[in-house]
Amino acid sequence: MTIDVHQLDDGAWISVNDTREVNVGDLWWLARHDFCPCEMADFLAEGLVEVGVDPPAIEARIAGQCIACGASGVTDWLTIGRMSDGDFHSVVPESIHIPRRRTRLARPE
């Protein structure tokens, strides 16, 4: 089954099959990351830069900053949700996430 996934409105949100699923403005806890020196980055999503797929996971690289230390930049790939029976189930941003370096790119936005 084809999944239509992309970011829109200057990276304000990610659309999965024409439904707005992930927005900027959330705080994400990042563990085992090299985004900043913090053991756990308290990361504010300011822009959704790139989307990718690693079935069943949908992944994204997100621009923003750690509100604990102020480091600013773009994360490695974060799982933002998973497809199951054709439906998208988003992760909970305020739970703990582990970025990883590679994923398969969705069509660039």
Place this chain on the structure above:
Amino acid sequence: MPSKVEGWKDEIYGEEIREHLFEFAEEGWEAIPDDEHDAWFERFKWWGLYHQRNGQESYFMMRIGTPNGVLKPGQLEVVGEIADEYARGPVHNPEFEGAYCDWTTRQSIQLHWIRIEDVPDIFEKLEENGMSTIQACGDSWRNIVGCPVAGKDKHEHVDAWPVAEELHEEFKGNDAYSNMPRKWKVSVTGCDEGCGQGDINDLAFEPAEKEIDGEETMGFNVRVGGGLSRKEPRFARDIDVFCTPEDASEVSAGMSALFRDHGNRDDRFNARIKFLVDEWGTEKIRETLQEEYIDYELPSAGEDRREDYTYNAGRQDEHGDHVGVHEQPDGNYYVGLNVMVGRMGADDTLELADLADEYGSGEVRLTQRQNIIVTDVPEADLDAFLDEPLLADYSPDPHAFMRGSIACTGTEFCSLSIVETKNRQVRYARWLKGNVELPAGIEDFHVHLSGCTASCAQPQIADISLRGMKTRKDGEPVEAFDIGLGGGLGEDPHFADWIAMRVAADEVPGYIANVLDAYEAQAADDESFREFIAARDEDELDALADPKETDYEDPYMHNTKMTWYPYAEDDDMDDRPTPARADGTPISADD
């Protein structure tokens, strides 16, 4: 590889979107296929319609482009009537109530809670009265900005209003330039005070003079590649080109064609021409413009007027934001009225339209400071106009904190914003007015509040720049701001230096109070706030002031983005009455 948006644009874009839009309007919101929402909403922008944020499905923001901010006699009344009839949502805003107009930093008008079913009627009414939403958003020529009193200003070097009007006529609805890689923002200014804000536009025409064929010729110098968004602010760069008012259209066509053909269509984040200017440099931009797009030999730049620029230059001896009573060259007066955060209720808009008709010519103009100007008031009628009760709320002589307040749309409607903006800035200004004594001599002091890095409130060119952020307070996430100091335009424009980061929203007024205390205590005689900031290094600025809790109360500290509407009594996303049919009836998932 071209982006997905480019693919949608290749299929349908520009004028042809209108017929589809009208078909959907006829059949209703539910006629838009679920799996085509993203494509259509992206396209609708070209006709000035922006789907509101998550939780407000089926409602749109509508932007009306008014070139140079000029609303001709009768047009303000039409805008007020449209707002009153169509721009009403399911819940009132506690500061601005049920229907309102937003005057924007690009001299345009924004209405909210617009239903697609109403669009044909609104378009008909706008177009009957010489207005349009065409290309107000989307990847095309946006509203042309400039000195808002062009043609009616004593400081004018060239009357830029006919030029702005010509460009508007030429490039709105022009197929050759209807599909750009990204937005295209143009400023045309003829006044010698710099109030067209050309420095932060993609293409800027600024007043200049040059000897051509032995004659001193008035015209413009051309700058390219300014903009504030994405933490990548740039001032427009001088490409060493002079052009006469007669040639402005050809140069505009050439520059926008260059951007159309060479701009980045693969990556929308790096598509604005500021990045092409970064990559190519100004010499290559000029060479390409000359060789590929212009049929005559471009003159080198003329003598500019930048040393005279006083607009937003941090001085107090300027006419600055056009607020106040000012004489026009014809002996009549224009009266600039302060509109807090650019938002005016529909009733007030209609009343002002009547007053403009009664006392002036009926024309009004919008400024890049979100204010409104009534023009052509005879001297004999000035006192009576100034005594009108409406002017108590929209003052021509406001307190500096009210006068300098600018805010973008924010989480009330916008997908990108991190924080609530307009209502908060109103509360900030009121608190500052009541609790902070401005240092002697300061009448013009700017606090620009932007909800995110898109910078629609132009925070980087304010005395105090506020950019939406989050922080934790007692472990809980709260809305916050990064705070910058000392930005401005003028002869030597300067972006604000970001000094206090992640300040909880309820500690921002205390921080501003402390900064002003430090300024008053430490500034040398006649040292402007901007000079005071520029004279200090990063460590000194860090030590200048601390955030502080005060008796200011902020009702929007929680994550307003997670609500369906921040001011609703039941604001949880699950309580949203959207999407809705044309009559406002919510459409449930089972329908």
